[in-house]
Amino acid sequence: MTNYAVGVDGLRVVRGGREVVRGVTFAVPRGTVTGLLGPSGCGKTTLMRAVVGVQIVAGGTVTVLGHPAGSPALRRTIGYATQNPAVYTDLTVTEALQYFASILRVPSADVTRVIAEVGLTEHAHELIGTLSGGEHSRANLAVALLGEPELLVLDEPTVGLDPVLRDSLWEMFGRLAAQGTTLLVSSHVMDEAARCDRLLLMREGTLLADDTPAALRARTGAADLEQAFLHLIRHREGAIP
Ligand SMILES: Nc1ncnc2c1ncn2[C@@H]1O[C@H](COP(=O)(O)OP(=O)(O)OP(=O)(O)O)[C@@H](O)[C@H]1O
Numbered sequence: 001m002t003n004y005a006v007g008v009d010g011l012r013v014v015r016g017g018r019e020v021v022r023g024v025t026f027a028v029p030r031g032t033v034t035g036l037l038g039p040s041g042c043g044k045t046t047l048m049r050a051v052v053g054v055q056i057v058a059g060g061t062v063t064v065l066g067h068p069a070g071s072p073a074l075r076r077t078i079g080y081a082t083q084n085p086a087v088y089t090d091l092t093v094t095e096a097l098q099y100f101a102s103i104l105r106v107p108s109a110d111v112t113r114v115i116a117e118v119g120l121t122e123h124a125h126e127l128i129g130t131l132s133g134g135e136h137s138r139a140n141l142a143v144a145l146l147g148e149p150e151l152l153v154l155d156e157p158t159v160g161l162d163p164v165l166r167d168s169l170w171e172m173f174g175r176l177a178a179q180g181t182t183l184l185v186s187s188h189v190m191d192e193a194a195r196c197d198r199l200l201l202m203r204e205g206t207l208l209a210d211d212t213p214a215a216l217r218a219r220t221g222a223a224d225l226e227q228a229f230l231h232l233i234r235h236r237e238g239a240i241p
Pocket residue numbers: 015016017020038039040041042043044045046047083
Protein backbone atom coordinates (compact mmCIF):
# COMPACT_ATOMS: atom_id res chain seq x y z
CA MET A 1 0.00 0.00 0.00
CA THR A 2 1.40 3.40 -0.94
CA ASN A 3 1.41 6.28 1.53
CA TYR A 4 -0.57 8.32 -0.94
CA ALA A 5 -4.32 8.19 -1.38
CA VAL A 6 -4.20 10.27 -4.57
CA GLY A 7 -1.43 10.65 -7.12
CA VAL A 8 -1.87 13.12 -9.98
CA ASP A 9 0.79 13.30 -12.65
CA GLY A 10 0.87 15.79 -15.51
CA LEU A 11 -2.93 16.19 -15.52
CA ARG A 12 -4.42 18.27 -18.31
CA VAL A 13 -8.14 18.95 -18.77
CA VAL A 14 -9.79 20.84 -21.60
CA ARG A 15 -13.26 22.31 -21.02
CA GLY A 16 -15.14 24.49 -23.45
CA GLY A 17 -12.18 24.34 -25.86
CA ARG A 18 -9.79 25.79 -23.26
CA GLU A 19 -7.12 24.05 -21.17
CA VAL A 20 -8.42 24.67 -17.64
CA VAL A 21 -6.03 22.27 -15.85
CA ARG A 22 -2.58 22.72 -17.31
CA GLY A 23 -0.14 19.96 -16.37
CA VAL A 24 -0.75 19.52 -12.65
CA THR A 25 1.29 17.07 -10.53
CA PHE A 26 0.83 16.35 -6.82
CA ALA A 27 0.18 13.59 -4.28
CA VAL A 28 -2.19 13.54 -1.32
CA PRO A 29 -0.82 11.61 1.70
CA ARG A 30 -3.22 9.19 3.38
CA GLY A 31 -4.90 10.25 6.61
CA THR A 32 -4.50 13.99 6.01
CA VAL A 33 -6.71 16.97 5.29
CA THR A 34 -5.43 18.56 2.09
CA GLY A 35 -6.91 21.91 1.17
CA LEU A 36 -7.38 22.90 -2.46
CA LEU A 37 -7.43 26.67 -2.59
CA GLY A 38 -7.57 29.27 -5.27
CA PRO A 39 -9.76 31.91 -6.85
CA SER A 40 -13.05 31.20 -8.55
CA GLY A 41 -12.56 29.54 -11.93
CA CYS A 42 -8.96 28.39 -11.29
CA GLY A 43 -9.91 24.73 -11.82
CA LYS A 44 -10.58 23.32 -8.32
CA THR A 45 -13.87 21.61 -9.20
CA THR A 46 -12.41 20.26 -12.44
CA LEU A 47 -9.45 18.80 -10.57
CA MET A 48 -11.76 17.18 -8.00
CA ARG A 49 -13.93 15.76 -10.78
CA ALA A 50 -10.80 14.17 -12.28
CA VAL A 51 -9.92 12.60 -8.89
CA VAL A 52 -13.44 11.21 -8.52
CA GLY A 53 -13.26 9.91 -12.09
CA VAL A 54 -16.13 11.84 -13.67
CA GLN A 55 -14.03 14.20 -15.79
CA ILE A 56 -12.72 13.45 -19.28
CA VAL A 57 -9.02 14.27 -19.19
CA ALA A 58 -6.79 15.37 -22.07
CA GLY A 59 -3.56 14.02 -20.60
CA GLY A 60 -1.69 12.73 -17.56
CA THR A 61 -2.71 10.16 -14.96
CA VAL A 62 -4.79 10.16 -11.78
CA THR A 63 -4.33 7.26 -9.37
CA VAL A 64 -6.68 6.88 -6.41
CA LEU A 65 -6.11 4.34 -3.62
CA GLY A 66 -3.90 2.38 -5.99
CA HIS A 67 -6.39 2.32 -8.91
CA PRO A 68 -6.84 4.54 -11.97
CA ALA A 69 -9.45 7.24 -11.14
CA GLY A 70 -12.94 6.12 -12.11
CA SER A 71 -12.23 2.38 -11.62
CA PRO A 72 -15.29 0.38 -10.49
CA ALA A 73 -13.22 -0.80 -7.47
CA LEU A 74 -13.33 2.77 -6.14
CA ARG A 75 -17.11 3.23 -6.15
CA ARG A 76 -17.66 2.53 -2.46
CA THR A 77 -14.36 3.91 -1.20
CA ILE A 78 -14.79 7.54 -2.28
CA GLY A 79 -17.29 10.02 -0.89
CA TYR A 80 -17.85 13.06 -3.11
CA ALA A 81 -19.86 16.12 -2.14
CA THR A 82 -20.44 18.40 -5.12
CA GLN A 83 -20.69 22.16 -4.77
CA ASN A 84 -24.33 22.19 -5.84
CA PRO A 85 -26.31 19.88 -3.56
CA ALA A 86 -27.48 16.74 -5.33
CA VAL A 87 -30.02 15.54 -2.75
CA TYR A 88 -33.73 15.28 -3.51
CA THR A 89 -35.64 18.26 -2.12
CA ASP A 90 -38.99 16.45 -1.79
CA LEU A 91 -37.64 13.93 0.76
CA THR A 92 -36.84 14.49 4.42
CA VAL A 93 -33.19 14.47 5.47
CA THR A 94 -33.58 10.95 6.90
CA GLU A 95 -35.46 9.63 3.84
CA ALA A 96 -32.85 11.02 1.44
CA LEU A 97 -30.01 9.48 3.40
CA GLN A 98 -31.82 6.15 3.73
CA TYR A 99 -32.25 6.16 -0.04
CA PHE A 100 -28.52 6.66 -0.63
CA ALA A 101 -27.65 4.20 2.16
CA SER A 102 -29.68 1.51 0.40
CA ILE A 103 -27.97 2.20 -2.94
CA LEU A 104 -24.55 2.04 -1.27
CA ARG A 105 -25.64 -0.99 0.82
CA VAL A 106 -24.65 0.82 3.98
CA PRO A 107 -26.42 -0.18 7.23
CA SER A 108 -29.30 2.19 7.96
CA ALA A 109 -27.81 2.87 11.43
CA ASP A 110 -25.16 4.88 9.60
CA VAL A 111 -27.86 7.38 8.56
CA THR A 112 -28.33 8.59 12.15
CA ARG A 113 -24.54 8.89 12.58
CA VAL A 114 -23.95 11.04 9.48
CA ILE A 115 -26.94 13.28 10.24
CA ALA A 116 -25.45 13.94 13.69
CA GLU A 117 -21.94 14.48 12.21
CA VAL A 118 -23.21 17.38 10.08
CA GLY A 119 -25.35 18.81 12.90
CA LEU A 120 -28.75 18.12 11.31
CA THR A 121 -30.31 15.90 13.99
CA GLU A 122 -32.91 18.54 14.83
CA HIS A 123 -33.90 18.73 11.15
CA ALA A 124 -33.80 14.99 10.45
CA HIS A 125 -37.53 14.82 9.68
CA GLU A 126 -37.84 18.05 7.71
CA LEU A 127 -38.13 18.18 3.94
CA ILE A 128 -34.81 19.07 2.33
CA GLY A 129 -36.61 21.62 0.17
CA THR A 130 -37.57 23.59 3.30
CA LEU A 131 -34.02 23.75 4.73
CA SER A 132 -31.79 26.81 4.58
CA GLY A 133 -28.96 26.87 2.02
CA GLY A 134 -26.37 25.90 4.63
CA GLU A 135 -28.54 23.05 5.99
CA HIS A 136 -29.18 21.81 2.46
CA SER A 137 -25.45 21.70 1.72
CA ARG A 138 -24.84 19.84 5.01
CA ALA A 139 -27.41 17.23 3.97
CA ASN A 140 -25.39 16.86 0.77
CA LEU A 141 -22.20 16.47 2.81
CA ALA A 142 -23.86 13.79 4.96
CA VAL A 143 -24.40 11.64 1.83
CA ALA A 144 -20.65 11.69 1.15
CA LEU A 145 -19.95 10.48 4.70
CA LEU A 146 -22.16 7.37 4.41
CA GLY A 147 -20.25 4.11 4.72
CA GLU A 148 -17.09 5.78 6.06
CA PRO A 149 -15.28 6.10 2.71
CA GLU A 150 -11.46 5.99 2.68
CA LEU A 151 -11.27 9.18 0.61
CA LEU A 152 -13.56 12.19 0.92
CA VAL A 153 -13.57 14.75 -1.87
CA LEU A 154 -15.51 17.79 -0.66
CA ASP A 155 -16.12 20.75 -2.95
CA GLU A 156 -16.53 23.92 -0.86
CA PRO A 157 -18.41 22.15 1.96
CA THR A 158 -18.49 25.17 4.27
CA VAL A 159 -19.87 27.84 1.90
CA GLY A 160 -22.67 29.83 3.52
CA LEU A 161 -22.14 28.41 7.02
CA ASP A 162 -21.78 30.49 10.15
CA PRO A 163 -18.40 30.45 11.94
CA VAL A 164 -19.57 28.01 14.64
CA LEU A 165 -20.77 25.45 12.10
CA ARG A 166 -17.69 25.92 9.96
CA ASP A 167 -15.56 25.28 13.01
CA SER A 168 -17.44 22.12 13.92
CA LEU A 169 -17.13 20.77 10.36
CA TRP A 170 -13.39 21.45 10.33
CA GLU A 171 -13.13 19.67 13.67
CA MET A 172 -14.92 16.72 12.10
CA PHE A 173 -12.53 16.75 9.10
CA GLY A 174 -9.56 16.64 11.51
CA ARG A 175 -11.15 13.81 13.51
CA LEU A 176 -11.81 11.75 10.37
CA ALA A 177 -8.21 12.26 9.19
CA ALA A 178 -6.90 11.18 12.60
CA GLN A 179 -8.91 7.96 12.14
CA GLY A 180 -7.18 7.36 8.78
CA THR A 181 -9.59 8.96 6.27
CA THR A 182 -8.01 11.11 3.57
CA LEU A 183 -9.78 14.39 2.80
CA LEU A 184 -9.39 16.68 -0.18
CA VAL A 185 -11.36 19.84 0.59
CA SER A 186 -11.71 22.90 -1.62
CA SER A 187 -12.28 26.38 -0.28
CA HIS A 188 -12.08 30.04 -1.24
CA VAL A 189 -11.49 31.02 2.35
CA MET A 190 -7.91 31.46 3.39
CA ASP A 191 -8.59 31.22 7.13
CA GLU A 192 -9.73 27.64 6.50
CA ALA A 193 -6.36 26.91 4.90
CA ALA A 194 -4.69 27.04 8.28
CA ARG A 195 -6.81 24.06 9.40
CA CYS A 196 -5.33 21.81 6.69
CA ASP A 197 -2.31 19.51 7.00
CA ARG A 198 -1.28 20.36 3.45
CA LEU A 199 -2.29 22.97 0.91
CA LEU A 200 -2.53 22.93 -2.85
CA LEU A 201 -2.69 26.50 -4.08
CA MET A 202 -4.11 26.78 -7.59
CA ARG A 203 -4.24 29.61 -10.03
CA GLU A 204 -5.36 29.59 -13.66
CA GLY A 205 -5.16 25.83 -13.99
CA THR A 206 -1.69 25.44 -12.49
CA LEU A 207 -0.37 24.66 -9.01
CA LEU A 208 1.42 27.54 -7.32
CA ALA A 209 2.32 25.52 -4.24
CA ASP A 210 1.97 22.11 -2.61
CA ASP A 211 3.16 22.37 0.98
CA THR A 212 2.21 22.57 4.65
CA PRO A 213 0.72 25.87 5.90
CA ALA A 214 3.77 26.41 8.16
CA ALA A 215 6.25 25.79 5.34
CA LEU A 216 4.34 28.16 3.05
CA ARG A 217 4.42 30.94 5.62
CA ALA A 218 8.13 30.32 6.30
CA ARG A 219 9.03 30.15 2.59
CA THR A 220 7.26 33.40 1.72
CA GLY A 221 7.97 35.24 4.99
CA ALA A 222 4.24 36.10 5.11
CA ALA A 223 2.31 36.62 8.35
CA ASP A 224 -0.74 34.72 7.13
CA LEU A 225 -1.71 32.39 4.30
CA GLU A 226 -3.57 35.06 2.35
CA GLN A 227 -0.35 37.08 2.19
CA ALA A 228 1.63 33.93 1.35
CA PHE A 229 -0.71 33.24 -1.58
CA LEU A 230 -0.37 36.82 -2.84
CA HIS A 231 3.41 36.58 -2.51
CA LEU A 232 3.46 33.41 -4.62
CA ILE A 233 1.25 35.01 -7.30
CA ARG A 234 3.47 38.09 -7.49
CA HIS A 235 6.57 35.93 -7.56
CA ARG A 236 5.09 33.90 -10.42
CA GLU A 237 4.21 37.09 -12.30
CA GLY A 238 7.73 38.42 -11.85
CA ALA A 239 6.81 41.31 -9.53
CA ILE A 240 9.00 39.78 -6.78
CA PRO A 241 12.42 38.40 -7.68
N1 LIG B 1 -19.07 22.55 -18.26
C1 LIG B 1 -18.12 23.41 -18.61
N2 LIG B 1 -17.92 23.73 -19.90
C2 LIG B 1 -16.94 24.59 -20.26
N3 LIG B 1 -16.11 25.20 -19.41
C3 LIG B 1 -16.27 24.91 -18.11
C4 LIG B 1 -17.27 24.02 -17.64
N4 LIG B 1 -17.17 23.95 -16.32
C5 LIG B 1 -16.16 24.75 -15.94
N5 LIG B 1 -15.62 25.35 -17.03
C6 LIG B 1 -14.49 26.28 -17.02
O1 LIG B 1 -13.37 25.65 -16.44
C7 LIG B 1 -12.65 26.56 -15.62
C8 LIG B 1 -12.45 25.93 -14.25
O2 LIG B 1 -13.71 25.78 -13.63
P1 LIG B 1 -13.87 25.11 -12.21
O3 LIG B 1 -15.33 24.96 -11.95
O4 LIG B 1 -13.03 23.89 -12.14
O5 LIG B 1 -13.25 26.24 -11.26
P2 LIG B 1 -13.29 26.40 -9.68
O6 LIG B 1 -11.92 26.78 -9.27
O7 LIG B 1 -13.89 25.20 -9.06
O8 LIG B 1 -14.27 27.65 -9.50
P3 LIG B 1 -15.29 28.00 -8.31
O9 LIG B 1 -14.42 28.24 -7.10
O10 LIG B 1 -15.96 29.24 -8.80
O11 LIG B 1 -16.19 26.83 -8.14
C9 LIG B 1 -13.44 27.85 -15.58
O12 LIG B 1 -12.81 28.78 -16.43
C10 LIG B 1 -14.80 27.48 -16.12
O13 LIG B 1 -15.35 28.53 -16.87
